[in-house]
Amino acid sequence: MAYTKKIPVDLNCPLRLTMSLIGSKWKSCIIDELRSGEPIRPSELHKRLPEAASRVLDIQLKELVDDGLIEKTIYPELPPRSEYRITPLGMTLIPIIDAMLKWGEDHYDLFEKKYGAM
Amino acid sequence: MAYTKKIPVDLNCPLRLTMSLIGSKWKSCIIDELRSGEPIRPSELHKRLPEAASRVLDIQLKELVDDGLIEKTIYPELPPRSEYRITPLGMTLIPIIDAMLKWGEDHYDLFEKKYGAM
DNA sequence: TCAAGTATGGAATAATTCTTCGGTATATGA
DNA sequence: TCATATACCGAAGAATTATTCCATACTTGA
Numbered sequence: 001m002a003y004t005k006k007i008p009v010d011l012n013c014p015l016r017l018t019m020s021l022i023g024s025k026w027k028s029c030i031i032d033e034l035r036s037g038e039p040i041r042p043s044e045l046h047k048r049l050p051e052a053a054s055r056v057l058d059i060q061l062k063e064l065v066d067d068g069l070i071e072k073t074i075y076p077e078l079p080p081r082s083e084y085r086i087t088p089l090g091m092t093l094i095p096i097i098d099a100m101l102k103w104g105e106d107h108y109d110l111f112e113k114k115y116g117a118m
Numbered sequence: 119m120a121y122t123k124k125i126p127v128d129l130n131c132p133l134r135l136t137m138s139l140i141g142s143k144w145k146s147c148i149i150d151e152l153r154s155g156e157p158i159r160p161s162e163l164h165k166r167l168p169e170a171a172s173r174v175l176d177i178q179l180k181e182l183v184d185d186g187l188i189e190k191t192i193y194p195e196l197p198p199r200s201e202y203r204i205t206p207l208g209m210t211l212i213p214i215i216d217a218m219l220k221w222g223e224d225h226y227d228l229f230e231k232k233y234g235a236m
Numbered sequence: 237t238c239a240a241g242t243a244t245g246g247a248a249t250a251a252t253t254c255t256t257c258g259g260t261a262t263a264t265g266a
Numbered sequence: 267t268c269a270t271a272t273a274c275c276g277a278a279g280a281a282t283t284a285t286t287c288c289a290t291a292c293t294t295g296a
C-alpha cells in the first residue's frame with residue numbers, strides 16, 4: 001500500500017489516542033454516516049460526502065477498518081461490490097461524535113458571524 | 119504573525135466545525151489542562167505537556183484565544199508574566215473532552231496490544 | 237461500440253502542520 | 267559576568283495529510 005498512516009496511534013495520552021483514531025479530516029463524518037448500523041457502499045459514501053476527495057475516503061476507510069472501528073464486506077460479484085459497516089467498537093465512539101455534532105450545531109451561528117462569508 | 123491557521127474554520131458541517139477548532143495536535147490537551155478554571159502560565163503548560171514542541175503550544179494557544187475558547191491576561195511586569203484561562207465558551211467543550219478522555223482510557227489496553235511496543 | 241458505473245490503488249504534487257533553532261528583551265541569582 | 271528564567275516570534279525544513287490524475291478490469295445500458 002502506498003499510503004499508510006505515518007503518525008502511529010498515540011498511547012501516551014488517552015485524549016490523543018482518541019484523536020489519533022478519529023482526528024483526521026473525514027473520519028468523524030464517515031463514522032457519523034455509518035452510525036445507523038446500515039452498511040454503505042463506497043460509491044454511496046462518496047455521494048454523501050461530496051467535498052471529500054474520494055481517494056482520501058478510500059484511505060481513511062482502510063485505516064478505520066485496520067483500527068477495528070468499521071468492517072468491510074467484499075462481495076465477489078461483477079461489477080464489484082463492497083460494503084462498510086460500523087463495528088461494536090466503532091459504536092462506542094458515538095457519544096463523542098454526538099457531543100461534537102451538538103457542539104457544532106449549538107455554536108454554528110457564533111462562528112458563522114466570526115468566520116463566515118458575507 | 120508567521121503561522122496562522124491555513125485551514126479555515128469549517129462551517130459546512132457541525133462535526134468538522136468542532137474538529138477544526140479542537141482537532142489539532144495539542145488543543146484538546148491544552149483545554150484539558152485548563153478545565154479546572156485555574157489560570158496557567160505558558161511556562162507551566164510547557165512543563166505539563168513536555169512532549170509538545172513549545173512553539174506549537176504557543177501557536178495553538180494563540181489560535182484558541184482567537185477562537186474565544188481561552189483567554190489571555192498579560193501582566194506588565196518584568197520578567198514578563200502572562201496567564202491563560204478557559205472561557206465560558208471553552209467550558210462548553212468539556213463534555214467532548216470528557217467523552218474522548220473516557221474513550222481513550224476505556225480502550226487503552228486494546229490499542230496497546232495492537233500498536234504498543236513489546 | 238462506447239460511455240458510464242463499480243471498486244481500488246499507484247504516483248506526483250499541493251497544502252498544512254509540526255519541529256527545531258535562533259533571536260528579542262529584561263531580571264535574578266550564582 | 268554568566269547562566270537561567272520569563273514570554274514570544276521568525277524562519278527553515280521535516281513530516282504528515284490531502285488532492286488530483288491516471289490506471290486496472292469487468293458489466294450494463296444506450
